Amino acid sequence: MKIKLSPRLEVIADCVAGAKLIADIGTDHGYLPVYLVENAMVSRVIASDTNWQPLKKAEKIINEQQLQKQIETRLGSGLSVLKPGEVEAVxxxxxxxxxxxxxxxxxxxxxxQLKKLVLQPMNNQAVLRKHLEATGFRIIREDLAREGDRVYEVIVAAPGKMIMTNPLEYELGFEFYTSKHPLLLHLIERKIFLEQQIVLNTEGKTTAVATKQWQESSLFIEKLNEVKRCLLN
Incomplete structure (x- = not known):
């Protein structure tokens, strides 16, 4: 049985391609490692998770596909399951x-010691991009995947220096204004929708926290609408 990936995992798999030995941290069901090995996109994978239950499900699929020699499972949190230099990409x-x-x-x-990071944060993407910039990583690729109403952001980073000149790059992706990804407009619309929910929930409230959040979200919506208008013109 050939593994079929969701659009989100397809984009991630494409970003991983080219590395010989990788680690899939938080592998869950193990579909990504199996797909990468079956399609000769990588040579070997260390698949890890913090819980036994999903790891057992991953091991079941790995065994069914007879890929035990190429895919090793490990129980543990984050990069603690790895030795320095053990894999090229994570x-x-x-x-x-x-x-x-x-x-x-x-x-x-x-x-x-990692040569490549393939990261797909579900939220707080701006915080993660700022962290990469501050800790000696440069973003070498940004990609997007859409499933239903949701647009997922995939960040690929490598060791190096990066300076973001536009504050919106933290929110919309490094050099988003030149890449013009076909899903960028959908991403902006999704972010506007989420910020509008915050505005509705904080509107009229008098606490300092609510007032600050209302102001920040309202300003962010204005900036996003400005970018949206530029993309549509």
Missing amino acids: VMAGMGGLLIRDLLEAQPEVAR
Whole structure:
């Protein structure tokens, strides 16, 4: 049985291609490692998760596909399952941007020796991009995937220096204004929708926190609409 990936995982797989040995951190069902090996996109994968239950499901699929020699499973948190220099690239997908940042910070000796990071944060993308910029990584590729109403952001980084000159790059992707991804407009519309929910929830409230959040979200919506108008013209 050939594994078929979701649009989100297809984009991630394409970003990983070219590395011989990778680690899929938080592998969950194990579909990505199996797909990468079956399609000769990588030679070997270390698939890890913090819980036994999803790891057992991944092992079941790996065994069914007879890929035990190419895919090794490990139980543990983040990069703690790896030795420095053990893999070329790491995938961290389907988790929050703050968690990805914290996992990179927790094992700096491992992170520093990685040649490629393929990151798909579910939220707090701006925080993660700022962290990469501050810790010696440069974004070499940004990609998007759409599933239903949701647009997923995929960030590919490598060791190097990066300076973002436009504050919106943290929110919309490094050099978003030149890449003009076909899903960029959908991403902006999704972000506007989410910020509008915050505005509705904080409108009329008098606490300092609510007032600040209302002001920040309202200003962010204005900036996003400005970018949207530029893209449509």
